[in-house]
Amino acid sequence: MAGKERNVKVRIDNVVKKFNTRKGEMIALNGVNLDIMENEFVSVVGPSGCGKSTLLNIIAGLSEATSGKVYCDGREVKGTGIDRGVVFQQYALFPWLTVKKNVEFGLEIKGMGKEEASETAMKYIKMVDLEDFANHYPKELSGGMKQRVAIARAYAVNPSVLLMDEPFGALDAQTRTQLQVELLHTWEKEKKTCFFITHDVDEAIILAQRVVIMSARPGRIKEIIDVNIPYPRNQETKLLQDYIEIKNYIWKQVYQEYLEVRK
Amino acid sequence: MKTNNDSKAIKDNGVSLINRIPRWLWLLFSLGTAVLLWTLLSINPNTARSFPNIIVVGDAIITMISRGVFFKDIISSLISVGAGFALGFIIALPVAVLMAWYKPVRNIIEPWIQFIRNIPPLAYVPLVVISAGVGRKPQIIVITIATFLTMAITIYQGVVNIDTTLIKAARVLGAKDRDIFLKVIVPASLPFIMTAVRLGSSVALTTLIAAESTGASAGLGMRIRALNNSFESAPMLLYIIIIGMIGMIIEKIIKVLERRLTGWQEKREM
Ligand SMILES: Nc1ncnc2c1ncn2[C@@H]1O[C@H](COP(=O)(O)OP(=O)(O)O)[C@@H](O)[C@H]1O
Numbered sequence: 409m410a411g412k413e414r415n416v417k418v419r420i421d422n423v424v425k426k427f428n429t430r431k432g433e434m435i436a437l438n439g440v441n442l443d444i445m446e447n448e449f450v451s452v453v454g455p456s457g458c459g460k461s462t463l464l465n466i467i468a469g470l471s472e473a474t475s476g477k478v479y480c481d482g483r484e485v486k487g488t489g490i491d492r493g494v495v496f497q498q499y500a501l502f503p504w505l506t507v508k509k510n511v512e513f514g515l516e517i518k519g520m521g522k523e524e525a526s527e528t529a530m531k532y533i534k535m536v537d538l539e540d541f542a543n544h545y546p547k548e549l550s551g552g553m554k555q556r557v558a559i560a561r562a563y564a565v566n567p568s569v570l571l572m573d574e575p576f577g578a579l580d581a582q583t584r585t586q587l588q589v590e591l592l593h594t595w596e597k598e599k600k601t602c603f604f605i606t607h608d609v610d611e612a613i614i615l616a617q618r619v620v621i622m623s624a625r626p627g628r629i630k631e632i633i634d635v636n637i638p639y640p641r642n643q644e645t646k647l648l649q650d651y652i653e654i655k656n657y658i659w660k661q662v663y664q665e666y667l668e669v670r671k
Numbered sequence: 672m673k674t675n676n677d678s679k680a681i682k683d684n685g686v687s688l689i690n691r692i693p694r695w696l697w698l699l700f701s702l703g704t705a706v707l708l709w710t711l712l713s714i715n716p717n718t719a720r721s722f723p724n725i726i727v728v729g730d731a732i733i734t735m736i737s738r739g740v741f742f743k744d745i746i747s748s749l750i751s752v753g754a755g756f757a758l759g760f761i762i763a764l765p766v767a768v769l770m771a772w773y774k775p776v777r778n779i780i781e782p783w784i785q786f787i788r789n790i791p792p793l794a795y796v797p798l799v800v801i802s803a804g805v806g807r808k809p810q811i812i813v814i815t816i817a818t819f820l821t822m823a824i825t826i827y828q829g830v831v832n833i834d835t836t837l838i839k840a841a842r843v844l845g846a847k848d849r850d851i852f853l854k855v856i857v858p859a860s861l862p863f864i865m866t867a868v869r870l871g872s873s874v875a876l877t878t879l880i881a882a883e884s885t886g887a888s889a890g891l892g893m894r895i896r897a898l899n900n901s902f903e904s905a906p907m908l909l910y911i912i913i914i915g916m917i918g919m920i921i922e923k924i925i926k927v928l929e930r931r932l933t934g935w936q937e938k939r940e941m
């Protein structure tokens with residue numbers, strides 16, 4: 409990406425999040441600062457409980473920071489907005505709606521006409537290769553297919569930022585790899601700013617331009633690693649010397665954090 | 672149903688004959704055994720007075736029709752049950768949603784419901800009669816109270832347990848409160864509403880005797896009490912069977928409705 413001028417898409421400015429629990433106040437995020445560039449793919453790794461989901465929820469507007477601010481396109485984030493789409497680990501498809509109706513959900517709320525909504529939905533259902541399942545209910549789909557629908561549904565309303573919280577965490581290794589490839593493919597075609605949480609170091613590196621390592625207690629950013637490996641990437645990318653070095657480094661950092669948490 | 676048979680087939684694939692018997696034949700067997708047991712009860716001197724045999728009970732239909740009460744009783748009970756259930760449902764739905772959404776409402780109302788729910792309706796019938804008088808009104812009130820309590824709790828528990836990620840998913844797709852209510856809460860609650868309807872209809876029937884002890888002039892429950900005074904066990908048994916049959920028919924109707932409305936659910940069949 410060198411030489412290209414890029415704007416800050418999402419600015420996370422000194423975000424602190426405290427929860428009131430029965431045991432007293434709990435600091436989930438302790439002053440997080442991060443600038444995510446336009447069309448950038450950032451992934452976030454860190455031990456469980458370090459505040460990854462909390463941060464994502466704040467960017468999405470589903471949760472409010474105790475102090476600090478988040479800006480999207482220079483405007484302060486206050487609540488949810490369709491400029492920021494979210495893909496959840498648990499798919500969160502509406503079980504009473506067919507695949508197509510799920511994808512149309514956001515379009516209908518937007519006030520899009522029936523025909524246009526139907527066309528748009530089909531476009532994104534085709535993008536995730538599910539046109540044969542457009543009229544099926546979620547219960548008839550496998551986990552991988554469900555997550556594809558969720559991705560199509562998020563894409564359909566055309567957000568400029570896509571927030572993903574361990575979207576492939578519940579899938580088997582093979583489906584996971586396949587969806588990673590598909591996601592990269594989509595991202596290269598329809599550039600969006602991606603914020604991708606995972607606990608899989610391989611997944612973090614293969615997808616992202618930058619990997620954010622978080623540490624726990626209290627949650628904060630420990631280090632940010634640039635992944636200077638050109639796209640398109642594929643399974644062979646994992647054999648590159650650069651990749652292996654980055655992977656070993658990040659592994660060490662994450663493992664250290666993991667040990668910290670266990671203490 | 673299908674999966675049920677399949678799993679059985681896996682368990683005892685040696686006895687494949689049992690799996691080949693169709694459902695209707697099972698029903699026939701079940702009915703046949705019941706009639707056999709009934710006949711045994713009608714022969715046994717210890718139970719014969721309570722269980723006149725099937726032919727005598729069948730004849731009781733003619734007796735009751737000739738007395739001009741048979742259809743009147745059935746229709747009267749259906750009106751009370753239908754009206755009481757409908758009112759109970761109409762009140763339970765908004766109360767349950769309010770309880771789920773507003774903590775103060777829940778904290779105040781839930782203990783009341785739990786308190787009254789365990790009191791047998793027969794106990795408060797006299798109080799209802801004192802204010803509402805005799806006739807149709809107190810019957811409907813008693814059934815309304817009983818069905819409301821059951822349905823409000825059931826629907827409330829359903830609405831409270833709606834998967835919050837669905838609400839989040841709707842919000843990030845641009846849904847406002849109104850959309851969330853109509854497009855997420857309502858459909859997500861539908862399975863619980865159907866369960867409530869099922870429980871409520873059953874409560875409506877089991878409350879019938881209590882409801883019709885309010886000086887009713889007709890009705891299945893009222894008639895059973897009246898026949899009790901003249902020791903006429905044949906028509907009594909007939910009326911009891913009719914109440915049971917009405918219950919089964921209602922259950923079947925609700926099942927069909929349930930399959931139509933909530934077929935999208937992951938798990939089905941109890
Ligand atoms: N609503 C909440 N109330 C209290 N504590 C919470 C809440 N949400 C998250 N936490 C706590 O904040 C910390 C960070 O949680 P989370 O962001 O889910 O971590 P991660 O996604 O990295 O696994 C955890 O210790 C968790 O227990």
Ligand SMILES: [Mg+2]
Pocket residue numbers: 460461462573
């Ligand atoms: Mg998480």
